[in-house]
Amino acid sequence: MKEFKRVTLQDVAKEAKVSYASVSAVLNGKDGKSIRVAQKTKELILECAARLGYVPNMAARKLKNGTNSLIAVFTYEQIFPVESENEYYRFFVGIQETAEKLGYDILILNNRPTEENSSRIVLADGAVMMGVNRDDKGIERLVKANYPLVFVGRREVSDVSTHWVTFDYQKVIAQMVDHLNDLCSARTLVYVESQEQEREPRKDKRRFLLEAAQSLGLEVLIVQADERNMLSLEAFGLIEQCKVVVFDRLFLLEPFERLLERKGLKLGSDIWGAVLEDDWMGSHEHWTRWSNQRLELGSLAVEYLSHLLQKETLEQLETLTPLYLVISESSAFPK
Amino acid sequence: MKEFKRVTLQDVAKEAKVSYASVSAVLNGKDGKSIRVAQKTKELILECAARLGYVPNMAARKLKNGTNSLIAVFTYEQIFPVESENEYYRFFVGIQETAEKLGYDILILNNRPTEENSSRIVLADGAVMMGVNRDDKGIERLVKANYPLVFVGRREVSDVSTHWVTFDYQKVIAQMVDHLNDLCSARTLVYVESQEQEREPRKDKRRFLLEAAQSLGLEVLIVQADERNMLSLEAFGLIEQCKVVVFDRLFLLEPFERLLERKGLKLGSDIWGAVLEDDWMGSHEHWTRWSNQRLELGSLAVEYLSHLLQKETLEQLETLTPLYLVISESSAFPK
DNA sequence: CTGAAAGCGCTTACAG
DNA sequence: CTGAAAGCGCTTACAG
Numbered sequence: 001m002k003e004f005k006r007v008t009l010q011d012v013a014k015e016a017k018v019s020y021a022s023v024s025a026v027l028n029g030k031d032g033k034s035i036r037v038a039q040k041t042k043e044l045i046l047e048c049a050a051r052l053g054y055v056p057n058m059a060a061r062k063l064k065n066g067t068n069s070l071i072a073v074f075t076y077e078q079i080f081p082v083e084s085e086n087e088y089y090r091f092f093v094g095i096q097e098t099a100e101k102l103g104y105d106i107l108i109l110n111n112r113p114t115e116e117n118s119s120r121i122v123l124a125d126g127a128v129m130m131g132v133n134r135d136d137k138g139i140e141r142l143v144k145a146n147y148p149l150v151f152v153g154r155r156e157v158s159d160v161s162t163h164w165v166t167f168d169y170q171k172v173i174a175q176m177v178d179h180l181n182d183l184c185s186a187r188t189l190v191y192v193e194s195q196e197q198e199r200e201p202r203k204d205k206r207r208f209l210l211e212a213a214q215s216l217g218l219e220v221l222i223v224q225a226d227e228r229n230m231l232s233l234e235a236f237g238l239i240e241q242c243k244v245v246v247f248d249r250l251f252l253l254e255p256f257e258r259l260l261e262r263k264g265l266k267l268g269s270d271i272w273g274a275v276l277e278d279d280w281m282g283s284h285e286h287w288t289r290w291s292n293q294r295l296e297l298g299s300l301a302v303e304y305l306s307h308l309l310q311k312e313t314l315e316q317l318e319t320l321t322p323l324y325l326v327i328s329e330s331s332a333f334p335k
Numbered sequence: 336m337k338e339f340k341r342v343t344l345q346d347v348a349k350e351a352k353v354s355y356a357s358v359s360a361v362l363n364g365k366d367g368k369s370i371r372v373a374q375k376t377k378e379l380i381l382e383c384a385a386r387l388g389y390v391p392n393m394a395a396r397k398l399k400n401g402t403n404s405l406i407a408v409f410t411y412e413q414i415f416p417v418e419s420e421n422e423y424y425r426f427f428v429g430i431q432e433t434a435e436k437l438g439y440d441i442l443i444l445n446n447r448p449t450e451e452n453s454s455r456i457v458l459a460d461g462a463v464m465m466g467v468n469r470d471d472k473g474i475e476r477l478v479k480a481n482y483p484l485v486f487v488g489r490r491e492v493s494d495v496s497t498h499w500v501t502f503d504y505q506k507v508i509a510q511m512v513d514h515l516n517d518l519c520s521a522r523t524l525v526y527v528e529s530q531e532q533e534r535e536p537r538k539d540k541r542r543f544l545l546e547a548a549q550s551l552g553l554e555v556l557i558v559q560a561d562e563r564n565m566l567s568l569e570a571f572g573l574i575e576q577c578k579v580v581v582f583d584r585l586f587l588l589e590p591f592e593r594l595l596e597r598k599g600l601k602l603g604s605d606i607w608g609a610v611l612e613d614d615w616m617g618s619h620e621h622w623t624r625w626s627n628q629r630l631e632l633g634s635l636a637v638e639y640l641s642h643l644l645q646k647e648t649l650e651q652l653e654t655l656t657p658l659y660l661v662i663s664e665s666s667a668f669p670k
Numbered sequence: 671c672t673g674a675a676a677g678c679g680c681t682t683a684c685a686g
Numbered sequence: 687c688t689g690a691a692a693g694c695g696c697t698t699a700c701a702g
Contacts (some may be wrong), residue, residue, distance in 0.1 A: 004480060004481040004482050004483060005480070005481065006457075006480070006679085007480065008678095008679060008680085009679065009680065009681095010679080018688080018689090019688060019689045019690080020679095020680085020689095021681080021682080021688075021689065021690085022687095022688065022689085024503065024680070025681090025682090027372075028681080030521075037687080037688080038687070038688095041687090041688090053476045053479055053480050054478065055453050055454050055457055055480065055482075056454045056679090056680080057398070057399045057454070057457065057678090057679050057680070058394075058454050058455060058457060058458045059393075059394045059395075059397040059403075059458060059679080059680090060394075060678075060679035060681090060694090061397050061679080061680060061681080062680095062694090063392070063394045063395050063398055063678090063680075063693095063694050063695065064679080064680045064681050064682090064693080065680085065694085066694075068394075068453070068677040105444070105455060106444075107442055107443070107444065108443035108444075109440070109441075109442065110441070114692085118390050119390050119391045119393050120393060120405070120440060120442075122341075122390055122392065122393060123393045123394060123458065141388045141390065142390065144388055145339060145341070145342065145388050145390065146339040146340065147339050147390075148339060151676090164682080231675070237639070247685085264674060278695050294405070317470040341695085343695060343696085344692095344695065344696065344697095345695080353672080353673090354673045354674080355673095355695095355696085356672075356673065356674085356697080356698080357671095357672065357673085359696070359697060359698085360697090360698090363697080372671075372672080373671070373672095376671090376672090390696090391695090391696080392695050392696070393694080394694090394696090394698040395694075395695035395697090396695080396696060396697080397678090397696095398677095398679065398680085398694090398695080398696075398698085399677080399678050399680045399695080399696045399697050399698090400678085400697070401678075502681060623682090
């Protein structure tokens, strides 16, 4: 078997009998700056490069330049999920489209959780990270070293400031609470939370909900679903009394609807409800929620990263993607 | 905004007040070979590296070593398809599992068709390519330069030998034809082909079918579906006469079944049929086909690549993944 | 046991 | 207009 012998600039230079500086200049279209090459030499060089099958060595280029127009997309979730609607799909589409538009290629590092991961990420000029990170020392180290890393969704790393873009939860949650308040005269609403690990987005959503309710003089009762995402009888009793319920996660809805059915209650007339997510699973259209802007957020993440990479000022860069309230049967106005 | 200042070996060496050769040795566990470092120095170095947040520069390492234990997975298809069952999913799982087992990380290059792509691939030590390649000059160049590239599915590149793994179509097709022959007394079968571009796997399947039929003294009539994957009336008439039909692609089956229904014919009793694919879409269980061994083939591709990379002999390496005939209603024996 | 030095392939400021 | 040279960060054979 023949070896993979890389054709280098040197080889091309020898073949064309010129210095390799000229070859580099021609092949990178840098002709005209500090280096100038005669038209004939140029053609000769291009011909030789093609004939020998020259493939530039990205590793060397990256080492010398510090950049390679590659951005890493990183997630700790499974990348190729079997589920029809991958939670990250729309983010990724936005990332991909925008990266292409801005002239970046994309490098997807498939998760193999190791300390080494960080050095792999660093092959790229910067990275976009989707999903909930485990408490990873490698990532933390990168952030602390000021590696250009943009999180999709707000993330904190102790002691250092992080770069992130996220949804404008505050505004849409205020609208949602307004709407629920208009809908019925109850002075109390029940907020049902899942048992998921406490992360920044979840904290944010709860805070915004409480603030919005307070500004309208509404009381909020917070209850937790159990590990099977079910409500206790007491919790359900509260909801029956208050008539208005807000869930933090989509997957809490189905168990709740089963419960409603068993009690003979009807969503949207006996009980009003909403959920603090978009309908990314495509199967909760009858719930009041917000619009799916995941593509837009992915896109924004890349724009933000691009600013970082070009050392442009971030002052006037927006970091929030607006969300739109989608009012549906679960909290529709009575006809 | 602070710059991303990379912490280098030099920085660590300065901090620990040792030469950077020692740092390199310690950090790579190479202590003991041509370089030996005292236990105390070792601990000091590790402590300094951790404190400064040293992240090895993969680009430099790759440039020096020529390897970085990264393999690229490359495909021209959309990588994050919305469809529930991605055609490449099972291949990818096999690739991923085996790469992990053999100590490789995986780098997914998202397709942006450019000449530059080839230099991006070459960041990795080798590559596995899934799916039908367009006639890409970059890929051709890599193959000609002996870059370690394994195709999933047989692929030819003019003038040079390629590395590929594929399914053992020959054996399973022979079994399938045997089965169809046992099933009914017809001496002729109809082979329906799609209008897809002619590629190696398709040529192979056709050839194996013809050979298998010939060895049993069966005649094969080849017909083409139209651009909407429909059969002409004449073609359908032939099938009605011969009673046995084989399709090359899954997507031809639904239009055919609609036609059958319209004619009041029943698959598996009036007409027998089979398809030269596995049921990767999960919705053709009632068709005689072969088993889905995509995971196994992805796995094999990585094993093959690993042999290439370690310059082991390829002599005794199997390149075929066996397929198993799955007999189903479309050609079941009458009860 | 430790350090100085060469070299991987490239880019670019600089000298001729 | 063209070439020689330094240097990006790393590894490793070799000298001390």
